[in-house]
Amino acid sequence: MSLIGDIIGGGLQLYGSKLAADAAQDAARAQVAAVGQNAQAALEAATPYTVGGLGGIAEFDPDTQTGLLALSPELANIYQGAIGRSGLFGGQAMKYAEMDPFAAGDLFYQQQQPYFQEEEDRLRTDLETRLLAQGRLGSTGGQRDQRALEEAIGASQAKRRDAGFSKAQALISTLLGREKGDLGLATSLLDVPLQYAKLGRGIGGDLGATARAGLASQAEAEKAFATTAAAYPGLFSQGLSALGKDIRGSVV
Numbered sequence: 535m536s537l538i539g540d541i542i543g544g545g546l547q548l549y550g551s552k553l554a555a556d557a558a559q560d561a562a563r564a565q566v567a568a569v570g571q572n573a574q575a576a577l578e579a580a581t582p583y584t585v586g587g588l589g590g591i592a593e594f595d596p597d598t599q600t601g602l603l604a605l606s607p608e609l610a611n612i613y614q615g616a617i618g619r620s621g622l623f624g625g626q627a628m629k630y631a632e633m634d635p636f637a638a639g640d641l642f643y644q645q646q647q648p649y650f651q652e653e654e655d656r657l658r659t660d661l662e663t664r665l666l667a668q669g670r671l672g673s674t675g676g677q678r679d680q681r682a683l684e685e686a687i688g689a690s691q692a693k694r695r696d697a698g699f700s701k702a703q704a705l706i707s708t709l710l711g712r713e714k715g716d717l718g719l720a721t722s723l724l725d726v727p728l729q730y731a732k733l734g735r736g737i738g739g740d741l742g743a744t745a746r747a748g749l750a751s752q753a754e755a756e757k758a759f760a761t762t763a764a765a766y767p768g769l770f771s772q773g774l775s776a777l778g779k780d781i782r783g784s785v786v
Contacts (some may be wrong), residue, residue, distance in 0.1 A: 581594065581596045582594045582601070582731070582734040582735040583733075583734040583735075584734060585730040585731070585733050585734040586730065587730060588606060589605065589606055589609055589726035589727065589730070590603070590604050590605040590606045590609060590726055590727040590730065591603075591604050591606075591727060591730065592727050592728070592730035592731035592733075592734050594731075594734060601731065603724075603727035603728060603730075603731055604727060605723060605724075605726060605727060609723050609726065612719070612723060613720050613723045613724070616716040616717070616719045616720040616723075617716070617717075617720050619712070619713075619716045620712075620713045620714075620716035620717050620720070621713075623709045623710070623712040623713040623716070624709070624710070624713040626709050627705075627706050627709035627710050627713065629641070630642070630702050630703075630705060630706050631706050631710075635699060635702070635703065636699065638699075638702040638703070638706070639695070639698035639699030639700075639701070639702045639703075640695070640698060641698075641702065642698040642699075642701055642702040642705065643691075643694055643695045643698035646694060646698070647691075647694075650690075650691075650694070654687050657683060657687065658680075658683065658687075661679060661680060661683050662680075665679065665680075
């Protein structure tokens, strides 16, 4: 066996080994790149879609990973109106709800009294005019009629005062019910863009699932291709190695 044969054979074996290593590294890099690209493609396919309609819009920004849900101008006005009314009704209810029930009833009576005061004063004036025309004003009989009128007016006021308790509680319930209704309306309006958001997310999610399934198959194919690609240079390197051995054995 000659020195020249050893040198040539050793060189060919080394070159063949390098080819095999380079091919394996290239195949591995290609496989890693393909997996990364597939993962990115799947993420992009699964990004929620921006969806809008007459009720508003659900907008998504994949770059900043933020979302914006907004009502249409028409529904936004209704929302603001409902919120404003709810505060008004709630404020009115608290005037009574913060008091004890009897104080709330008395307040309700005092607020009603001006509407009855005019009628009560008219009855007094009519009686005095009639008594004066009859010449009975200031007389015993006239005073008796005036006391009867005042007793009737007092009895009517007592009834209204007693009824003020239950009416105040009913008013509180009515006002709080209106506040609750307006808050419910406002809350239900906020569900409109939320449904758009769910639709956009569903579209992106369905596409993402489809993309993942297809890309998984693609990844398997790319892996098989990379393995095959690595094998061919390996076969070539084996041939070079065998040729090196022949040369080492034959060159003198």
